[in-house]
Amino acid sequence: MKTIQQAKWHEPVVMELGVPGRRGIVFPRPETDTSALVPKGMRRTRKPALPELTEHDTLRHYLHLSQQVLGMMGVSLFGTCTMKYNPRLGEALGLRPQMAEMHPLQPEETMQGLLEIVHNFDLILRELSGMDGFTFQAAGGADAAYTHACVTRGWLAAKGELEQRNEIITSIQAHPCNPATAATAGFKVVTLMLEENGYPSIEALKAALSNRTAALMINNPDDMGVYNPQIAEWVALVKQAGGLAFYDHANFNGVMGRIRARELGFDACMFMLHKTFGGPKGGGGPAVGAYGCSAELLPFLPKPVVVKQDGRYRLDHDRAQSVGKVREFLGNLHIVMRAYLWSRGMGADGIREAADLAVLANNYMEKKLLAIPGVARSNPAGKAWRMEMTRYGLGPLKEETGIGVVEVGNRMTDYGIDAPWLSHEPWVVPEPFTPEAGELWSKEDIDLWCDVLAKVCEEARTNPDLVRTAPHHAPIGRVDSEAPEDPARWATTWRAHLRKRAARLSQAAE
Structure with missing residues (x-):
């Protein structure tokens, strides 16, 4: 079995590189004086503290960094995150100016192609889930769970039951975003423990249900790989008690095309487009949590919603019961485009x-x-x-x-x-x-x-x-895990780093 030797460069940060006067590009002076357009209070009094490098110096620096980062491109069986191949075609299309340079405030008539993709992908997810409509505004799975907590709040308020129904039920093995977002939205969280079969019992659920129940938020299968075969009965009991049922579909990959959330009785669900549907995750993201719901909950979706009317696509802002926004504008639609491409490429059989x-x-x-x-x-x-x-x-x-x-x-x-x-x-x-x-x-x-x-x-x-003492073949052996917890040591800007380093040196000298 071979070991892997990753690239290792003693590479300083870019702010420590450069020589005064070096240039990668020389910009021509403006033909007209535009300084008056900048308010006096915002004008610089000195040059920005930026490194001065040639194009070659810059390229070599970032090549070294990329070699150290990409030196560990091995086998990544990253559970709960479905790390799958991101088709290069999707990446190429995402970089085209028609996508990359799209502005959310430009006129609707100039965005018809993108809005068509959003609408068509909405239809695809309706088919996979049985739901009646989707929003792609949520910036990831946790944000989609929060969207449901907000929709639940709006739905209860419209029924006059928001003060009474203040509890959301979940399990100890549900993704933490479910109890966390429920609490953030102002609900109390009731957590069910796992039992012999790997999931809470029907009896435990019945004991937790009451006229205070607002919703069930659960993932199935869970991260242990266990599918609760009683899930349809769970949903029926929750709805009999007057609550909503939300299906966290982060683990959808193993049941794609096999089950539909609405047919199990769920009122809403979410999908991870940056995982299950071939979109990039992590540093290659950002993310999208596609949130879908039944017709009863559609009026409460975040606005705007893309609708098709007379063969054209428009943004529907006129939604009196909408919970508002959970993210600015329409969300990360370049990930929706990639997910749409993946879904069309796979097809239902795929x-x-x-x-x-x-x-x-x-x-x-x-x-x-x-x-x-x-x-x-x-x-x-x-x-x-x-x-x-x-x-x-x-x-x-x-x-x-x-x-x-x-x-x-x-x-x-x-x-x-x-x-x-x-x-x-x-x-x-x-x-x-x-x-x-x-x-x-x-x-x-x-x-x-x-x-x-x-x-x-x-x-x-x-x-x-x-x-x-491992790893032994990586650019960095052991990361100091305490440093990110110490405000005196970590810094997100070069200026803060210099300030904090000076303070530490001064303290040490004393």
Whole structure:
């Protein structure tokens, strides 16, 4: 098994580079004096403190940085985030001026192509969910969950029940954005615990329901890969109690084309376009949480909403019951464009096949992982097949060797494997990790991932210090995890860095 040596440059930050007088480009002087357009109070009294570099110096600097960052482009089975390939065609279209230079305040008649994409993708998600309409304003999954909390608040206010119905039910294994956004919107949170089958019981749900129930916010399957087969009964009970049911579809990848939220009785759901639908995630983002709902809740959607009228597309701002905005303008529509491209490219059959491959890959991977000494599976008593990811734990390995999952993950990077995703808080499983193969990764990739984990677990027994001090082949060994928690040390601007460094040096001199 080969180790990976990542590029390592002793590269200063760009503010420490440059020589006065060097230029990458020389701009011509303006033909007319435009200084009067800048208010006196905003005019500079001295030149900006920027590095002066040639084009070659600049290119080399950022090439070095990219080599260090992209040196770790290995196998990334990043659970709950469905790290799948982002088609280059989508990236190319996103950079075209017709997309990249679009302004949200330009006239509607100049945005007909983009608005058509938004409208058509709305129709695609309606088909996948059974819902009656979508908004793409939410900037990610947590924002979509918050959108539902706001819609719930608006719906209850219209019924005159907002003061009475102030509780939202979720589970300990739901994504933290569900209880967090519910609390942010002013609701009390009722959290159900997991039981023997890996999900809360019907009896626990019934005990939590009352005339105070506003909504259920739940993901299914959860991050442990467990699908609650009683979910339709859950939804029926919540609605009988007078509440709404929200389906957090962050883990949609394993059930795409197989279930529809509305047919299970849900009033609303959300999809992660930056994950499930082929849009870039993280530094390549930003994100979109597509929020869809039933016809009853449509009047409360954030405005504006894209509608088609007389063969043209327009932005509907005239929505008296709208909850307003959860994000400025229309949201990150360049991600909607990428998701639309992915969906059209896959087609209905391709989406169903991708879900099948994700479930198959996950269960193939489980057989290999559970053969590794020191690896445990969440909810081991459950016999049902897991979905497109499963949460495992290195608790047994930690007890035996003292080496935990963070140290194992660091060491895996030395073999070209991205450090695995662990778990949302709280850690229900000791020393958790949550790999997700999805439909992207090949059998060879999955085999390599499992073989590397087995190798590192073996090293934890035979040479624990090697694992404890990893990584050994990365540009940076161990990041000082305390620095970001110390306001006196971290800085988001060069000016703040200089100020704080001077203060530390002055303090040390005293």
